[in-house]
Amino acid sequence: MYSFWQTARLDISESIRSKWFALYALVFGGLIATLFVFGLTESRVMGFTGLSRMLVTFIQLTMAILPIFVLLSTVRSLAGDREAGVYEYMLSFPVSLSSWYWGRFIGRFIVVFIPVFAAMGISLVVGLFMGAEEIPWRDFAWYSALLVSLAFCFLGISFLISAMSRTSDVAQSVAFFLWLVMLMFLDLILIGLLIQFQTPAEVVVGLALSNPLEVFRIGAMMLFDPQLILLGPAAYIILDFFGNAGFMAYALLYPLLLGFLLAGIGFLIFRRTDLP
Amino acid sequence: MIELKNVSKTFRRTRVLDGLSLRIDAGDRIALIGSNGAGKTTMIRCILGEYVYDGEVLVDGVSPRSARTSVLQKIAFVPQMPPPLRMPVGELVNFASRLCHTTEERIGSIAERMGLDIGEVRKRPFMKLSGGQKQKLLIAIAMGRDADVLIMDEPTANLDPAARQILFDLLAERLDKSMIISSHRLEEVAMLVNRVIEMDRGKVVLDDRVEDAIDPGLRQEVRIVLRKPEEAFARAIGEWGFESADGGITWTGIVAGPDRLRFLGMLARYVGVIADLNMHDLSREKADA
Numbered sequence: 001m002y003s004f005w006q007t008a009r010l011d012i013s014e015s016i017r018s019k020w021f022a023l024y025a026l027v028f029g030g031l032i033a034t035l036f037v038f039g040l041t042e043s044r045v046m047g048f049t050g051l052s053r054m055l056v057t058f059i060q061l062t063m064a065i066l067p068i069f070v071l072l073s074t075v076r077s078l079a080g081d082r083e084a085g086v087y088e089y090m091l092s093f094p095v096s097l098s099s100w101y102w103g104r105f106i107g108r109f110i111v112v113f114i115p116v117f118a119a120m121g122i123s124l125v126v127g128l129f130m131g132a133e134e135i136p137w138r139d140f141a142w143y144s145a146l147l148v149s150l151a152f153c154f155l156g157i158s159f160l161i162s163a164m165s166r167t168s169d170v171a172q173s174v175a176f177f178l179w180l181v182m183l184m185f186l187d188l189i190l191i192g193l194l195i196q197f198q199t200p201a202e203v204v205v206g207l208a209l210s211n212p213l214e215v216f217r218i219g220a221m222m223l224f225d226p227q228l229i230l231l232g233p234a235a236y237i238i239l240d241f242f243g244n245a246g247f248m249a250y251a252l253l254y255p256l257l258l259g260f261l262l263a264g265i266g267f268l269i270f271r272r273t274d275l276p
Numbered sequence: 277m278i279e280l281k282n283v284s285k286t287f288r289r290t291r292v293l294d295g296l297s298l299r300i301d302a303g304d305r306i307a308l309i310g311s312n313g314a315g316k317t318t319m320i321r322c323i324l325g326e327y328v329y330d331g332e333v334l335v336d337g338v339s340p341r342s343a344r345t346s347v348l349q350k351i352a353f354v355p356q357m358p359p360p361l362r363m364p365v366g367e368l369v370n371f372a373s374r375l376c377h378t379t380e381e382r383i384g385s386i387a388e389r390m391g392l393d394i395g396e397v398r399k400r401p402f403m404k405l406s407g408g409q410k411q412k413l414l415i416a417i418a419m420g421r422d423a424d425v426l427i428m429d430e431p432t433a434n435l436d437p438a439a440r441q442i443l444f445d446l447l448a449e450r451l452d453k454s455m456i457i458s459s460h461r462l463e464e465v466a467m468l469v470n471r472v473i474e475m476d477r478g479k480v481v482l483d484d485r486v487e488d489a490i491d492p493g494l495r496q497e498v499r500i501v502l503r504k505p506e507e508a509f510a511r512a513i514g515e516w517g518f519e520s521a522d523g524g525i526t527w528t529g530i531v532a533g534p535d536r537l538r539f540l541g542m543l544a545r546y547v548g549v550i551a552d553l554n555m556h557d558l559s560r561e562k563a564d565a
Contacts, residue, residue: 006371088321094348274326
């Protein structure tokens, strides 16, 4: 356990010093600042009332940014470390492979989650000072939980890709392609499938709900639109099958478990192959 | 202590270790030599449990793959190429000292002897250090801990002559421990080792146990002819008790058997001026006389 935390600590400190982290933190900090600027412009007449709305916008943007950032930065640093000989040296210390692998996983999770969480927290505090009427604690808690789940999921995918790839070029290409597929499966391809092949709606919705990005998106949507009116007819299938609370539980647990499962498979591969 | 039984390792279609069998006992101080691609680094990585392989590698009876932590607690390692770590020097030293059950002060004192003040570079990222500084730090981390085996892969590659000498002094203080020193320069490590293993195409082609193979009482008569008199050579060979009767061209003397490798290591520095070299065993009576 001791070496686990040592590894996590080391990964956090390595990440914090890297350029990708600076950019990552800047993007989320900048995002919040931009949203406030727009929020203030909007509030000249009505006053500042839009914390919930701002959180929704922030979470939708996060959905686009966080996964690709997590994927690319993680596979780049993990596969890159292996390529550059970092593993050869660091794994010559008496640290178990499980401590090393999961220590890095948790360290990376903290590094990925903290800037997003901090940005949301800052938005609440600043909003309060600007005269927001009430703090949407419930939304804040749910969004945070959904973000934890999303970050875990994409970290799991990243660790699996890194364990399977021998070079950072291959790892980055696979990660980018996977993200692209998930993004396309959000709407475009699914609608195309539905129309072109007259695929049963349940199959299309089932496919959509296997995509963690889509699950996150619907979960976040459900928080401000409980009837999922924005989603259209697919909402009937989802609400009939899961119900409101059931879907929120699914949105929270599915990406989380998927992330653990994929990271676990990655660990088995990592343990059974050449380390450097 | 370390046993490799019929170990093979293939990368794609290239067989880098080819049924390698080797036994390294406690107290063996090995110079691991061989050309590039001979399999030295691969063998070291197998001992460190970093590669999967066919065959069996055992360190004190257990596999470094399955019992990593206990095996690596006994092995200190210096890699050939310093890794590009972004973390500050202080953090690396802290990480290493905690995992290897040693103290930062102990590592710091070795680094200081090597000519590196850790306090001065503590906050600097490891990758921003010069090649020599990185190597000194890695050596300090490896030697500043208790380990039964010290494995060094080309440890002198980035070191200046002064730091090289200090490294050899440090190693000479640990002659009771086992060592595997992979090097292209046998002459450098010759005086530290008691066994030379040469690898070629994944196999051991020479395993010379310097002390075992030679009768400790045996002496060798040596005659060296130089191309021209050389002052530095005269000084070095004079320390071995050699004499010249013709103004520094021909030198004769006697070398004790166990000192043979060390002596040849010294000679290798002057290979450019040596025209002829002859060594032969003396009979017991003549040696005693």
